[in-house]
Amino acid sequence: MNILGIDTSCDDTAAAVVRDGRLILANIVRSQLRTHAQYGGVVPEVASRAHLGDIASVVDEALAAAGLALADLDAIGVTRGPGLSGALMVGVSFAKGLAMARDLPLLPVNHLEGHVYSNWLIPPGMEEQPEPRFPVLVLIVSGGHTELLLMHEHCRYERLGGTRDDAAGEAFDKVARRLGLGFPGGPAIQRTAEGFQGTLPRLPRAWLRGTYDFSFSGLKTAVWQLLQEQGGLEHADLTGIAASFQDSVVDVLATKVLAAAQEFGAATVAICGGVAANAALRARVTSDLLVPVYVPPLSLCMDNGAMIAAAAYYRWQHPEEAADDGDPLLAEVEPGLALEAIGHRAGSRK
Ligand code: KG4
Ligand code: ZN
Secondary structure, eight states: OEEEEEEOSSSEEEEEEEETTTEEEEEEEEEOHHHHHTTTSOOHHHHHHHHHHHHHHHHHHHHHHHTOOGGGOOEEEEEEESSOHHHHHHHHHHHHHHHHHHTOOEEEEEHHHHHHHTTTSOOTTSOOOOOOOSSEEEEEEOSSOEEEEEEEETTEEEEEEEBSSSOHHHHHHHHHHHTTOOSSHHHHHHHHHHTOOSOOOOOOOOOOTTSSOBOOHHHHHHHHHHHHHTTHHHHSOHHHHHHHHHHHHHHHHHHHHHHHHHHTTOSEEEEESGGGGOHHHHHHHHHHOSSOEEOOOHHHHSOOHHHHHHHHHHHHHOGGGOOOOOOGGGOOOOTTOOGGGGOTTOEEOO
């Protein structure tokens, strides 16, 4: 089954073709990074316009790279939320039009579920590895979300916890901006931190004991204070501050993943979302855990269409998990789509 996956939730115009949920035939991502970098962050209106200009050619490029024609597609998956509303609208409208014109099933996808299924994709150029075994402990760490989930079966999730304030990626972006390291912040902090040697300056960790929740806003404030104490941007040891900030975020994420994996008897652990690209996080989680850890290659950590096609495929395979949202061709974008909406059986351990 060949599924075209489309994602325009934020600042990447992405389209991919995936066969049977795992084999990537093409994965095209046209990044708007340079456009937004000059503003220090993503400007929603600018993003929508760029998607509009790019979506048709990105889809064409994906089909050409896959060596397929529209007639070879079996369904279209598209992100309906969460994300920027104008940006989402471009992808959803395009997908609806194509689905109607070609009489193809339209499968609206929750972007977060897309990140989850990036771990089912066979990374380009690599041997097929077995699918993650259930129960899978999933950590989603992106620019907009930090969520810890227990996935009992395909498309069935239990929420263990999540951030109470900033998402992990958001914290990276805000701290990088404050330290004058540029946008996006995650890679900039990682690069800066790599040069550090010596004893890390002390920064706090919000453990929120007895929960699987996270909080990064106190850490952010502590970074501002440390910067002041060291004499501001001109005099501070930015390398040390970046390294300590990264260490604090990674420490909390990894410790909670390890504890949850043990408590719930996870057979595998899967990490996904943009922050999963972080080398320190990848190294720490892989070394701490005894069960197999899945982390997508960098290209699949970032937003992409392949993960949307993969999630669409498994949704298609598991209609019993679907909430009855009516006719997909009438589906509206849902900028604030909650994690719970991934599957109607998702619950919260609170
Ligand atoms: O998943 P993603 O591409 O978009 C969202 O759905 O949010 O994630 C983007 C986020 C940004 O906040 C970016 O700073 C962060 O992922 N990120 C990283 C790294 N690469 C990207 N954070 C830490 N370390 C990295 N190497
Ligand atoms: Zn994302």
